Amino acid sequence: MSRLLLAAATVIGLASALPAAAQFQKPEDAVKYRKAAYTVMSTHFGRIGAMVQGKVPYDGAAAAANAAIVAQMSVLPFAGFVEGTSGTEKGQPKPIVWTERAKFDAAAKKMQDEVAKLAVAAKANNPDTLKAAFGEAASACKACHDHFRNP
Numbered sequence: 001m002s003r004l005l006l007a008a009a010t011v012i013g014l015a016s017a018l019p020a021a022a023q024f025q026k027p028e029d030a031v032k033y034r035k036a037a038y039t040v041m042s043t044h045f046g047r048i049g050a051m052v053q054g055k056v057p058y059d060g061a062a063a064a065a066n067a068a069i070v071a072q073m074s075v076l077p078f079a080g081f082v083e084g085t086s087g088t089e090k091g092q093p094k095p096i097v098w099t100e101r102a103k104f105d106a107a108a109k110k111m112q113d114e115v116a117k118l119a120v121a122a123k124a125n126n127p128d129t130l131k132a133a134f135g136e137a138a139s140a141c142k143a144c145h146d147h148f149r150n151p
């Protein structure tokens with residue numbers, strides 16, 4: 001490896017090892033980032049939901065494409081949960097995200113696992129398989145919202 005490449009790799013390695021807060025200039029940037037990731041997730045999850053609920057016709061290829069995006073996006077929001085970004089307004093994370101961090105991380109992991117399963121299930125191209133996996137994923141989203149997000 002060239003010296004320059006090695007230096008670049010070292011910098012990138014260090015940056016990804018920094019605590020979450022240090023990856024954003026300001027707390028508001030972290031909030032904006034996590035909201036953006038959730039917006040994309042919700043958009044594509046919602047398209048599957050519309051199919052599962054019979055609001056739009058079943059389309060296996062579209063379901064698989066949407067589920068893949070949801071699964072990819074699901075890894076992103078959590079870097080944006082930096083200290084000092086809780087609140088009491090509707091939709092804001094409660095302070096218990098930070099005081100019950102292990103529980104929050106477990107809820108995040110559960111959601112990531114369920115949307116990964118959804119992405120696999122969608123590839124089976126079977127409406128019932130899709131519906132079952134969608135329900136599990138939606139429950140994992142809801143469990144976290146119910147406990148950690150202001151209503």
Ligand code: ASC
Pocket residue numbers: 042043045046049138139141142
């Ligand atoms: C969605 C969406 C969520 C979840 C959640 C499931 O479509 O945007 O956050 O489903 O409402 O209960």
